[in-house]
Amino acid sequence: MSIILKTPQQVEKMRVAGRLAADVLEMLTPLVQPGVTTEELNQKAHDYMTQVQGTVPATLGYHGFTKSICTSINQVVCHGIPSDKKLKKGDIINIDVTVIKDGFHGDTSMMFEVGKVAPFASRLCRIAHECLWKGIQQVKPSATLYDVALAIEQHAHANDCSVVKEYCGHGIGADFHEEPQVLHYSSQEQKQVVLKPGMTFTIEPMINLGRPEVKLLGDGWTVVTKDRTLSAQWEHTLLVTETGYEVFTLRTGEKPLL
Template structure:
């Protein structure tokens, strides 16, 4: 399947799905504090999606070679890189957690994730979370017709590695629309001027996974999903869904409660 280019109707559908995904995270924000379990976060999200009239894209999701995913969102704590399954372990002060939400509304998918710092974390943990957020925006701010996906990956990699962190290679952003995962793959590392050229109507996620230590990852346990850092170092991730417009980009997963873009983007 090639890249799908969204028309005005498709763009409207994507805007709605993206906003609803972001509003799930807004709803969860006040609840995510020391003592809550990730399973309770998942329950609150499922309840809120029902009120919205959206449905979870992850619950029961089963790509080839994987077991069905058992929850309405992903919760990746500390050294979990991605695809963490909600469980009954309470979050404690100093933890960092990525909450990754994908909803479906009227056949369109909206995909976004945010990092949450539980209580007061270490300076190193907070710096990782902030640098990862800025790295995502360094990628987003590259987006416009005519540039190539390698330019986005290079911008993210240069910024993250320049700050002493490493970029996970095994997982990447992806096209999105009427399917959860479409073409193209959006790598968070790369060479300028390489890979697909961006054209108006493309929609894809930018979702860098940045490690405090080395970039290598491994599967954890036998649940078929959870990925952790090989060296047990902390990992962080942020994600937005982005539309390529005629002259730049539109972030489709913003909401009233979403963190503001960094100063270098607003300027």
């Protein structure tokens, strides 16, 4: 499968979808409090997407996934399934939202700190956020995905964190997952993917406090750190422009972090 360069008309649809995905996270932000269940957050997101935005929750029914968002708490790396589990003070949680609007996808996630969290947990969330922006800032025509991955990996390692290797970012557009795969650790094969205007993809580094190894739980979706240490992830969908990049999933008032 080859990388699909988007037309200006397709870019505009992705711009709209990205903004709507960001809006879901903004809507959920004040609701992420101790005592709320992740299923309640899922239902709020589902209702907002389907009844207010007129978007389709991309994860609902995707390869059998049964919820409209992913909620990954503490040692859960990604693909956490909303449930009747209540959030408690000190938790960190990633909420991952993907919407479909007019046939195109917007995909984004962010970390939330529930009440007052331990300093090491808050630091991990910050380092993961910085890793995302370190990667984004490498994006420009003629750069490679290796440049993106190396920037992320170096920042994580410099801060005594590790990078998950089994899961990565991806091309996105009319399909949820397109080429290329966007690794967050340095791999020589990434040097072969040269960035060109019109490419659209996600960057979504999963950064662990402990070791990088992960395991898949018996539900077939939930991925946790093998050593049960904390994990944090942030994600944006972006476009390679003629001069650099455009982030489609910026939240209101959000500026480049670095």
